[in-house]
Amino acid sequence: MIELILVGIGTGNPDHLTRSAVTALNRADLILIPRKGPDKDDLAGLRRDICAEVVTNPATRLVEFDLPVRDPTTPDYRRRVDDWHDAIAAAWAREIAAHLGDTGRVALLVWGDPALYDSTLRIAGRLTPAPKITVIPGITSIQTLCAAHAIPLNEIGAPFLVTTGRRLRDHGWPEGVDTLVVMLDGDCAFQTLPPEGVQIWWTAYAGMAEEINIAGPLAGTGPEIIARRAATRAAHGWLMDIYLLRRSSAA
CATH class of the missing domain: 3.40.1010.10 (Tetrapyrrole methylase, N-terminal domain)
Known part of the structure; x- marks a missing residue:
């Protein structure tokens, strides 16, 4: 066998x-x-x-x-x-x-x-x-992402959701959660979200020698990630990345 x-x-x-x-x-x-x-x-x-x-x-x-x-x-x-x-x-x-x-x-x-x-x-x-x-x-890349940015995956007693770029783009921010981990996103679906009150932590080539980490408010950091992602993908011919989005309860 x-x-x-x-x-x-x-x-x-x-x-x-x-x-x-x-x-x-x-x-x-x-x-x-x-x-x-x-x-x-x-x-x-x-x-x-x-x-x-x-x-x-x-x-x-x-x-x-x-x-x-x-x-x-x-x-x-x-x-x-x-x-x-x-x-x-x-x-x-x-x-x-x-x-x-x-x-x-x-x-x-x-x-x-x-x-x-x-x-x-x-x-x-x-x-x-x-x-x-x-x-x-x-x-997992989720663990490596959180370690790279030295952040907890979840807020105290709160849930989080792991989803894909396709679902985020097509359905928006899911109800009932303030923390999203987004995988398999080739088109930077975070662009489709209202950025107010949202923080993003992005990691490419997690755990590898080429690892790149960018974090900050989505409004200002999103364009930087898009540009860096495109340049890095062109240089290497491939890219693996992941990001975490967190919004305030008020947002």
């Missing part, structure tokens, strides 16, 4: 790996490293660097493969994602069959934590026959 080990690696900093993550990677017979094209080779490079630093088992093999590209021509978003996930699962299955056959342990390095805004577990559920799935939790 195949055991699929999904290892949360935090934000790409080897110091953020747990002991369980290091042990799991060294238990693996095979580690699959996806390539997302030349513009995002840094992402594969970070995975290679992590393995070079922590994997000491000489029997563990690293194999790179090309990750399927999501088809932008499919009009329905959910259908587009479902088709993409099917293609990724098929790519995993091909690599596992080619390098392990029908038995052994294969590991995938997952950004952040596999349970939070990541589809690796959903893709794993598409594999047939179904493997044994082992999940190793990782430090």
Whole structure:
């Protein structure tokens, strides 16, 4: 039977790996490293660097493969994602069959934590026959964001909401919460909000050597973040960022 080990690696900093993550990677017979094209080779490079630093088992093999590209021509978003996930699962299955056959342990390095805004577990559920799935939790970008800015995630006794840029843009600020953590925002959806009384804490490349942190009132800080984000994305070819918004109860 195949055991699929999904290892949360935090934000790409080897110091953020747990002991369980290091042990799991060294238990693996095979580690699959996806390539997302030349513009995002840094992402594969970070995975290679992590393995070079922590994997000491000489029997563990690293194999790179090309990750399927999501088809932008499919009009329905959910259908587009479902088709993409099917293609990724098929790519995993091909690599596992080619390098392990029908038995052994294969590991995938997952950004952040596999349970939070990541589809690796959903893709794993598409594999047939179904493997044994082992999940190793990782430090999330939410924790790294709060640590970088030295802020608490929640106000005393108050809730917070984790959401996406798409939902913030389409539905506005949700009722009942004054603290939002926004992920997967490629268009700076905070621009659509009335900025009065709102503070923003923004982090790009959280936990990495390139980490950037900007914070302040949304009215004045928002334009600075937009400009810095565009310049940094152009320089690196890719960008991972996250931000926290907090408004006063009066606002």
